[in-house]
Amino acid sequence: MAYWLFKTEPQVFGIDDLAAIHPKSEPWDGIRNYQARNLLRDQVAEGDEVFIYHSSCAQVGIAGLARVASAAYVDPDQFDPESKYYDPKAEQDTPRWYRVDVVYQRTLDKLIPLKLLKQQEALVDMVLLKQGRLSVQPVRQEEWDYILTHLA
DNA sequence: GCCAACGTTGGC
DNA sequence: GCCAACGTTGGC
Numbered sequence: 001m002a003y004w005l006f007k008t009e010p011q012v013f014g015i016d017d018l019a020a021i022h023p024k025s026e027p028w029d030g031i032r033n034y035q036a037r038n039l040l041r042d043q044v045a046e047g048d049e050v051f052i053y054h055s056s057c058a059q060v061g062i063a064g065l066a067r068v069a070s071a072a073y074v075d076p077d078q079f080d081p082e083s084k085y086y087d088p089k090a091e092q093d094t095p096r097w098y099r100v101d102v103v104y105q106r107t108l109d110k111l112i113p114l115k116l117l118k119q120q121e122a123l124v125d126m127v128l129l130k131q132g133r134l135s136v137q138p139v140r141q142e143e144w145d146y147i148l149t150h151l152a
Numbered sequence: 153g154c155c156a157a158c159g160t161t162g163g164c
Numbered sequence: 165g166c167c168a169a170c171g172t173t174g175g176c
Contacts, residue, residue: 007161007162009162033161033171034171034172035171055161055162055163056161056162056163060162060163060164114163131169131170132161132162132163132169132170133160133161133162133169133170133171135161
């Protein structure tokens with residue numbers, strides 16, 4: 001079992017939206033970055049645990065927990081000219097983009113701010129702090145445990 | 153294959 | 165809204 005951090009803009013779809021549809025799962029769509037795509041397609045597995053991270057908003061940080069509810073599958077939006085995620089270069093037999101489904105697990109009592117994460121000596125190697133722009137990123141077991149034990 | 157131009161992400 | 169980081173595109 002592995003741990004991940006998924007970014008989302010809460011004004012578009014945040015932890016509250018995920019909670020509202022629980023116990024239904026939500027397709028985590030719109031991943032259009034190759035590094036994130038490769039992680040999704042090749043490494044994210046059903047049952048993995050996920051930090052839901054709110055970005056581009058007033059309160060930036062880890063807002064809650066979710067669980068991966070499906071292995072990666074082809075994101076149909078890439079073939080839909082009406083979709084904002086349409087990719088004219090994607091072919092049916094050689095899809096470019098994938099997505100997984102996630103299901104709500106819980107909302108943290110208090111969002112863990114990015115600022116607080118940055119202050120932790122134990123977290124200096126977190127992908128989030130080293131490579132800010134990746135929208136699907138691995139979290140090491142010890143980072144996961146540290147965050148939930150000391151910061152949540 | 154290099155690299156400049158350009159576009160996007162995302163914190164502030 | 166600004167700007168740094170960085171991914172992608174396209175000319176050569």
